Amino acid sequence: MTPEALIMMILALVIVWGGLVASLVHLKAHPDEGGTDDII
């Protein structure tokens, strides 16, 4: 691949997949609260 295409492909993968990993880590760190009145 040409260097500029390679850089853009790596950037795209790192940013978008990185965003997915970061959002999954964030979600795992914040489990939902439960409760008896959980369901209306």
Added chain:
Amino acid sequence: MSNKSLQREVFPTRMAFILAAVGSAIGLGNIWRFPYVAFESGGGAFLIPYLIALLTAGIPILFFDYVLGHRSRSSAPMSFRVISKKFEPLGWFQTGVATVIAIYYAVIIGWALSYTMFSVTEAWGDDAGTFFEATYLHAGELSLGSAFSFVPGVLIPLIIVWVVVLGILFLGVQGGIARFSKIFIPVLVVLFLALVIRSLFLPGAVDGLNALFTPDFAALADPQVWVAAYGQIFFSLSIGFGIMITYAAYLRRRTNLTGSGLVVAFSNSSFEILAGVGVFAALGFMAHSAGTGVEDVAAGGVGLAFVGFPTLISQMPGGALFGVLFFLSLVFAGLSSLISIIQVPIQAVAEKLGISNRASLGIVGGGMAVVSLLSMPTATGLTVLDVVDAFANNIGIVGGALLSIILVVWAKRATPLLRDHLNAISSFRIGTVWTVCLAVITPIVLGFMLISQIIAFITEGYTGTSADAIGWIVLAVLAVAAAVFTFIPWPKASLDFTARAVEANDADTKKYPELYTPARMTGHDDTPGAAGTTDPQAAERRTEGDNR
């Protein structure tokens, strides 16, 4: 009324909801639309407007849809009704758009099912284009005679699709939608990963990736490139036509809405990028085999899937397996989106008529299946699909979404209330940036897209033939149907359920005084101590636009 009688199905876990929402978002457009749009719109440089569109429009509208559905725990029409009674027709319009889309979307999955079988023998022979239109679809001119000329080869897979989809929905949210998503979304990812890896090892794959990712930064000065980026994000995320409102209604009372939304949005984009790599690596191979440039073979949509891919499958060693992987991916991506689209009218009609979801499934789902089976597997099916798709997406979805922001955000000024609800139960806090994206950036882009599209349809037409009338008629019918459905009175059980849901959710919001801002909505009455009241009159007021 006891709380038990007001219970509805919920997604069993947060991850079940996320998988169902991801399944809804990942559809045919991720596979056949994104790669070509990116290639046409600046290649690697497209990443910049694409990410900006994701952050400034895609994710903000996703949160907006979630909070509308979750606060009311109800369908799209009721979710808009609790903001203001006058907004109910908008909910029905969005529900109608979903209904129309489901009717034609099913037939594309039927085609993919047929082509999964065709791949085994490469049934299309040397000319995949002629095979698709003439041999398989029997596609003909729009005429009354050909409108009733059924094509068995399309009818049978379409029947299978409807039986499978209605069967999944019959099993309900937990037993059907959640279970299906839990199994088939991971299967889809594995299938597609296998396909991408195979593509990357084909001769010429590097040329395809160069064509897709080589940046053309000069393209960023073209406003159409930015519109293409916002359009891709918008159509890809299943936002703006009731799906995410409906799915969010099945969430537990305290669910991390924004945290889940971020996972859904980034999953959708991650799959799109993966699809871009796989599709363009394969197109690179196709160009290599034909001795042409990638730009000569690049295509999107139906042409890419049912003409381009069959052609390259025939040229490829082990093409049969590759074909099965590709078309099965289309089938699974399509099915998980289709069940979410059909659930929109099923839930809305169930609430409006006070009937069970299964009864609604029989009436609405069955009716949609009949219309789909009568109109799509015919010689004119391809033309009808093409026209209805263009109008339903570019005017129906975009117009409905724009109207929802104008009414809810501008006219009713409900953003503070919705923001506080999101923040009270979610880990990813939102504030001014979300409000600005939702109230300013998104309507500007959607307004530009809608107006320019309407002008284009009026001045140039879409097909340039009388077939365009079908698109306008469908939109007119949806507008009339929205008004008619609004006039049907709601049953007391539905009103009670929604009133209790809004009351409970708003009480939750007020438990967080550091987050709660008295909503400055038109006509808002923030009486101290009102939270948690079970006064039936107060509950009724909440479904009539008095949103505490």
